Amino acid sequence: MELIKIGEKTYYIKNATNIGIYKINEKEIYIIDTGNNKDAGKKILKIIEEQGWTLKGIITTHSNADHIGGNKVIQDRTNCDILAYNIEKSITENPILEPAFLYGGYPFKDLRNKFLLAKESKVIPIQNNLPEGLEYFELKGHFFNMIGIKTSDDIYFLADSLFSEETINKYHLFFIYDIKEFLNTLDYLKTLKGKLYIPTHCEASEDISKLIEINKNKVQEIIEKIYNECKEEKTFENILKNIFDEYKLTMNVNQYVLIGSTIKSYLSYLCDNNKLKYEFKNNKMVWKQI
Numbered sequence: 665m666e667l668i669k670i671g672e673k674t675y676y677i678k679n680a681t682n683i684g685i686y687k688i689n690e691k692e693i694y695i696i697d698t699g700n701n702k703d704a705g706k707k708i709l710k711i712i713e714e715q716g717w718t719l720k721g722i723i724t725t726h727s728n729a730d731h732i733g734g735n736k737v738i739q740d741r742t743n744c745d746i747l748a749y750n751i752e753k754s755i756t757e758n759p760i761l762e763p764a765f766l767y768g769g770y771p772f773k774d775l776r777n778k779f780l781l782a783k784e785s786k787v788i789p790i791q792n793n794l795p796e797g798l799e800y801f802e803l804k805g806h807f808f809n810m811i812g813i814k815t816s817d818d819i820y821f822l823a824d825s826l827f828s829e830e831t832i833n834k835y836h837l838f839f840i841y842d843i844k845e846f847l848n849t850l851d852y853l854k855t856l857k858g859k860l861y862i863p864t865h866c867e868a869s870e871d872i873s874k875l876i877e878i879n880k881n882k883v884q885e886i887i888e889k890i891y892n893e894c895k896e897e898k899t900f901e902n903i904l905k906n907i908f909d910e911y912k913l914t915m916n917v918n919q920y921v922l923i924g925s926t927i928k929s930y931l932s933y934l935c936d937n938n939k940l941k942y943e944f945k946n947n948k949m950v951w952k953q954i
Contacts, residue, residue: 665707667715670860670868671817673797681730682864683708684813684821687717688795694721696813696821697864698734701778705734709741723794724748725803725823726810727755729762729782731864736783747790749800750809756787766921774917805846806839818859825849826863826875832882836911839922843883843933850880890930894940897950903927 666678667685677683681704684696693712698705712719719742724732727748735746735756748756755761763771763780771780790800790811797816803825804810813821825846827838840846853876862868866875889910893903904927908915913923931951934940941954 665704665711667711668868670862671815671819674815674817674819676821676862676868677708677711678868679704680865682821682862682868684723684815684862686795686798686813686815688720688797691716691718692720693717694723694795694798695719696723697725697731697823698722698738700730701733702737702783705737708734709738719744720795721745721747723790723798723800723813724752724756724787725812725821725864726807727752727759727762727782728807728824729759729778729780731823732756732759732782732785733778735785739785746785746787747793748787749790749802749811752807752809752811753787753789755808756782756785759784763921766925775921777918779918780921803849803852805842805844805849807841814858818857820856820858820861822853822861822863822872824864825853826866826872826879828863828866829875829878831865832878835913836882837886837907837913837923837926840883840926840929843887843929844936847880847883850876850883886930887934890927891934891939891953894934894951894953897943897945897952899948899950900924900928900931903931903951 667675668678669675673687675685681699683699686694698708721744724746739746759782763775767775799814800811803812803823806824810823812823860868860870861872890903893906904924938954940951942949942951
């Protein structure tokens, strides 16, 4: 983890999951997200201690395990507040909801892993209680009520509203809960006027316009592929397998629920836009073009 100063009051810890830091005064700070597990949390605490800072609170952009994994160890050691928005508060307090939602039932033990299941922490709702100099804005699409954070230095922390070009070229598919809202968020990102933008899993950048288009083009590509898959009747499992095969991806239990859920979101999007219909035949749900 590398601590980088990017504004008068704004820093971030460069990591697989970038962590935002904002100084509310000479000693006290808020952080944005906590990484994917307790080890990440411990490393964050070490950096904070080395700087002589006191942690007042954690702002959670959304409740995926790789963003709240360090919450418990940090809160246990500092007694800091954790703030989250709407449904994200409920999942952060009850993290079993993430693998349960992804699987569609009680998650068996192989799904109760650190990548999908964080530790519980105590959370208060984000309302009008952010410190002066910070504001939140909604970034719907990737997860239920994901938010971004703007600092007084005109730095935007964009959570998982954008994925890196390297990730897209390698994996093609990335988790999306609501396709329509994800596309709307990409359009919204074009309107932002900031000095620096920090998506969670990307390099910090002064210009995100190219990355926005890369994300949008890939989503449109997947929409078209799934639509074309349904020229003939296909079950969800058939569609999932064929998309994985086409992109030469390898299935595992985490990918099955993450990308499986995403494929279902694409099917919902196409159904809601009157491109696909579903029927039940021989007790199987099949999808087909309208």
